Amino acid sequence: MSVALQSLLAQQGAMGVVANNIANANTPGYSREIPILEESPPTLMGNTMVGTGVTMKSVESVRDNILNLRIQQETSQQSSLNSYVASMNQMEALFNETQGTGLQTVLSNFFNSFQSLATDPTSSSLRQATITAGQDLAGAFKQTSQNLATIQQGLDQSVVQAVQQVNQLTAQVADLNQQIQTVSNAGQNPGSLEDQRDQVLQNLSGLIDTAVIYSNDGTVSVTTTHGTLLVVGNQSDALTTQLDSATGMHEVLAQGTDITSAIAGGQLQGLINARDDGIPSAQSSLDNLAAGLIKAVNQQQNDGWDMNGEKGADFFTPFTPSASGSNAGAAATMTVALTAPDQIAASSDGTQGDNGNAEAMADLQNKPIVSGQTAGSYYSNLVDQVGNRVSNATAEQEAVGLVLQQLSNQQSAISGVSLDEEAANLVLYQRAYEAAARVISVIDELTSTTISMFTPS
């Protein structure tokens, strides 16, 4: 009788597991569970070993931790690329020559205005047009530079926010570690808690590169791939941010050490890459171009004579680098210094009607004035570089997406709930339950037959 009763309980428990699987069929991160049924220890009856039935020993979650780690790594890569591409797309739009929204037009117009002035160097309307073209050029450089700075500031804020999110998630992991340990110590299945932790770890790997080590006590230790400690047992180490006054951007610190450039994955890496590399490289190219133009145009202007018979004054406000070898700020501060059209030095000998210097100004378009290149080809390279950064990252993003899709598919194949399977199991356990119940009723019949034998009729 007790054998049948145990069986009833075990099959009931197994059906409970099936029911839980079915209930969580669509729960994100849920790993299917299987009941582990075990023979009860047999007893000796006389000279014979007799079985004592079945017990449900435990419930196990079906999961592949190695696969989960791979998924976390790829998620980390994907988030990194996603945030990088999204940031760089904003920057790309500033130089979008395919839609005519770039610097090519103002650059061409500026040189053309001198070309035009050369045909009639004393014309005040052409002189005015040249000043205007110069102002448009300076304005476009300034605007582009400011837009780059705005995007960079936005990214910096996102970095700070992402670090806060990392801290929240690592605290959650530490908390779950503690709960899992408690449940495990009590001999229970911490499956659902582990599922939750896996989910948190995956979110964490979306923010920063993680290396997860599973300990025997059921807890996990989390570090970055460069070994910065994030979680050990029930302790999490919060990252901090600190404003670097030199760059105006926030550094990411782990216990006082700057780990900004060591972050190798996740949204944070993407943001930092765009903030500290993608945007600054375009900004510095823009500055070089601006500085080259300012210098060359001013020099040529100084070589000539204006309408008042005086040596040409600086066309643009001269750029003074704050540090030698750096043109930082050249684009952002670009302005036309001339105030009157007469000040344009179109003449190369002081004669009002001479156009030699206006020709020379126009000819700067074909002179190597920026790092040994013409302004046009330097800008064209800038466009090429910006485009390449984005297109390379986009290609990588697609590749990682495919890998991640395969891995998720694999994970789902291992841990996902199949309703067919659950239905089959349910029938299996149901039939076993019915059989066990039948055993009880047979025993009941036998017992009542036996009892009735002793009952006076």
Add this chain to the structure above:
Amino acid sequence: MGIRVNPDVYSLVLSGLQANTQREDQALQQISSGQKLNSLSDNPSAAATLVTLRMDSSSDTQYLQNITSLTAGLQVADSALSSVVEALTTAQSLGVEGATGTVNAQNQKAIAQQVQGIQQEILGLANTSYNGEYLFSGTATTTRPYVADPSSPSGVTYNGNDNTNSVEISEGQAMPINLPGSQLFSNATTNVFKSLQDLYTALNTNGDIGSATTEVGNALNYVSAQQTFYGNSLDRLNNTQTFLNQEQLQLSETESNTLDVDMATAVTNLSQTVVTQQALLAAGGKISQLNLFDYLPTS
């Protein structure tokens, strides 16, 4: 038991649909903009080429504008010189007439008056201006080049300079756009103004009218020769204009090849994505609508 497959088949359909929608978006964007490049990353090197092409094309547009405005000035100068040549021809025939033995002193003086009129006319022509700028004063275009000066043997003084302006009319091709009066109207042996002054004096004083007339004839030949500069320049502008128009055509064709979408390809791409989407949706609708539970007895 065989290999366990991913029970969540919808996730596969879904990612297929997402990828397809992305391609559809791209095809739609290409068709609606008419461009195969819509951002730099679509094709970075093509976008960079576009910058160079447009700078070249923009320069050409400017050169063409230069040519239009230069042509007008050169035509004015050319026609002024034609008038000078015409006037000198008249002066030459007056000299020939005055040298004839049948003309008396009185008539010679009358002819001299006519010569003086021609002197005035040529002085005016030598001071021709266009757009408020003197055409024959070298680069000193704001200075009136010739003023009458009785103390000078030629009767005039030249106040311009001996310089010329050059303007670029196509890449690397600079063309001089003027000749200074000092070169147009005189050289070491010939001087338009002096020849007329000499003819005038000879007629007035019954001097050597014959040799003065020869002098005018030389001056006439000299100015005619100088005038060819303007004719040649106008020809050159005309040829360059044709060349630039052709180059612009080529540039815009290259630009169009770089930028513009081939509609047939784009539309084919779009219809392919539509077919794929329908197939995916149909597949998604068919799969896994049933599971084992549907076949188990309910009671």
